[in-house]
Amino acid sequence: MNRKVPLAVCFIFGVVMFIQYFSQHPTARFVYKSILDYWQIIFAFTLILGIISFVNNNISQIKRGNNTFYRIVAISGFLIMPVVALGWGIKTGSPFMWMFENVQAPMQSTVFALLAFFVASASYRGFRARSIPATILLLSALIILLSRSNIGGIFSDYLPNIADWIRNYPSMSARRAILIGIGLGSLTTSLRVIIGIERTWLGKD
Amino acid sequence: MKHLKSRHWIFLGLFLVIGITMILNVKLNVRVSPYTQKMFDYIDSLPPGSILLISFDHEASSLPEIRPLALAVLRHAFKKDLRLIGVSLLSEGTVIGYRLMQKTAKEYHKVYGKDYVYLGFRPQYVAAILSMGESLKETYPQDYLGNKYDQLNLLKSVKNYNNIDAVISIADGSLTTHWIEYGHGRYGVKILGAVTAAMVTTYDPYLASGQMYAMTGGLRGAAEYEELLKISGGGARGMLAQSSAHLYVIFLIIVGNLSYFITKRKGRK
Numbered sequence: 497m498n499r500k501v502p503l504a505v506c507f508i509f510g511v512v513m514f515i516q517y518f519s520q521h522p523t524a525r526f527v528y529k530s531i532l533d534y535w536q537i538i539f540a541f542t543l544i545l546g547i548i549s550f551v552n553n554n555i556s557q558i559k560r561g562n563n564t565f566y567r568i569v570a571i572s573g574f575l576i577m578p579v580v581a582l583g584w585g586i587k588t589g590s591p592f593m594w595m596f597e598n599v600q601a602p603m604q605s606t607v608f609a610l611l612a613f614f615v616a617s618a619s620y621r622g623f624r625a626r627s628i629p630a631t632i633l634l635l636s637a638l639i640i641l642l643s644r645s646n647i648g649g650i651f652s653d654y655l656p657n658i659a660d661w662i663r664n665y666p667s668m669s670a671r672r673a674i675l676i677g678i679g680l681g682s683l684t685t686s687l688r689v690i691i692g693i694e695r696t697w698l699g700k701d
Numbered sequence: 702m703k704h705l706k707s708r709h710w711i712f713l714g715l716f717l718v719i720g721i722t723m724i725l726n727v728k729l730n731v732r733v734s735p736y737t738q739k740m741f742d743y744i745d746s747l748p749p750g751s752i753l754l755i756s757f758d759h760e761a762s763s764l765p766e767i768r769p770l771a772l773a774v775l776r777h778a779f780k781k782d783l784r785l786i787g788v789s790l791l792s793e794g795t796v797i798g799y800r801l802m803q804k805t806a807k808e809y810h811k812v813y814g815k816d817y818v819y820l821g822f823r824p825q826y827v828a829a830i831l832s833m834g835e836s837l838k839e840t841y842p843q844d845y846l847g848n849k850y851d852q853l854n855l856l857k858s859v860k861n862y863n864n865i866d867a868v869i870s871i872a873d874g875s876l877t878t879h880w881i882e883y884g885h886g887r888y889g890v891k892i893l894g895a896v897t898a899a900m901v902t903t904y905d906p907y908l909a910s911g912q913m914y915a916m917t918g919g920l921r922g923a924a925e926y927e928e929l930l931k932i933s934g935g936g937a938r939g940m941l942a943q944s945s946a947h948l949y950v951i952f953l954i955i956v957g958n959l960s961y962f963i964t965k966r967k968g969r970k
Contacts, residue, residue, distance in 0.1 A: 528835075529835055532832045536829065586796070587846070588800070601761040604761040613712045617711045619957065620711055624957065634958075637954075638954065641951055644943075645944035653732075656732060656734070664905070664909070668906055668909060671902060
């Protein structure tokens with residue numbers, strides 16, 4: 497029963513969504529719109545699940561004394577933002593907006609910017625011409641980097657054209673092959689899930 | 702000083718290279734790419750009053766790269782007297798999008814509700830895109846500020862994508878793909894992208910096939926857009942930092958490879 501009901505629900509919704517795509521009948525439109533509404537409602541519930549999981553995980557780690565200070569900061573941030581949003585609103589000049597612009601956004605940007613330092617270090621250590629494919633990759637990367645860094649036009653005008661060629665032919669053909677593979681893979685997996693051949697999403701029991 | 706490892710010197714070098722270049726304020730020679738030119742030409746060709754839906758599909762972490770790009774596109778749209786509807790498919794992009802629209806609208810003396818509106822965030826991006834294709838009013842009964850849909854003048858003539866000239870997805874990830882697959886694929890709305898540099902090659906196949914109409918990407922795209930608009934902004938400044946970092950990385954790759962080959966030769970001997 498635990499497996500049959502979800503499989504039946506999945507099959508019915510899969511077939512209904514497939515059929516409605518080809519129909520303009522008012523009933524089909526109504527079903528489609530209702531499913532779109534419920535889809536968003538279900539997703540909103542997953543956000544609640546994420547919140548509960550975040551709080552539970554941090555509280556249990558605090559009890560164990562694992563990174564207590566950082567976890568208190570995380571929970572404080574989690575509590576403060578909704579409180580100030582509910583208390584003073586989210587308009588310009590509100591404490592919520594101030595905290596978002598002066599605390600959250602700069603912190604996230606700073607963490608993201610650290611990537612540049614790691615890329616610089618990795619380029620020195622890892623980007624080596626050890627084989628012919630590695631050398632081709634290295635040369636392509638150098639051309640792309642140079643074409644994107646044309647300070648004062650110090651490099652040749654041909655450089656952006658070569659970089660565009662790399663982007664439009666070798667890079668795009670590889671990307672297209674990947675996209676077609678993903679598309680075919682998604683299609684077959686969806687069909688297997690709808691028909692009930694693929695059951696791993698149900699869990700073990 | 703003796704505790705410093707090679708990677709620490711590399712970090713210090715990067716900091717100095719970017720810092721010095723920014724202080725010297727080297728003049729950039731920006732060559733406008735055909736990609737950015739197409740995006741600019743499309744927005745420029747729209748008659749005043751045309752409606753664009755701007756989707757802020759990014760997070761705060763990519764703000765230094767996304768902000769100049771978003772500002773350039775918004776400035777162009779307001780300068781051309783286009784009407785803008787702002788939405789966000791990521792919760793973090795909601796506040797950012799609202800602030801960016803508010804800032805640029807103020808510069809061009811635009812009125813909220815008449816020249817632009819901000820509808821805010823809706824969860825589950827695929828469902829939100831499909832739902833807007835059916836009815837914008839049912840997807841967003843209220844705007845971000847709590848005003849009812851029917852109270853906003855701009856929205857009175859907007860039912861769904863049929864009443865919108867194009868969607869511009871300002872994104873740092875793959876959300877533009879969903880706009881292409883569901884917005885364009887199912888409802889035929891024109892999709893334009895203003896994306897981070899790392900995502901540009903992801904969208905190249907869609908651009909070449911015409912599923913995506915135009916795209917501009919990264920700080921370079923922002924700098925090019927600023928060049929076309931003849932304004933100075935964060936794009937050119939950011940491009941300066943990025944270019945100097947690129948040159949530094951190229952230098953490190955060359956030094957790394959030279960030391961690799963020298964070590965290899967010594968090993969053979």
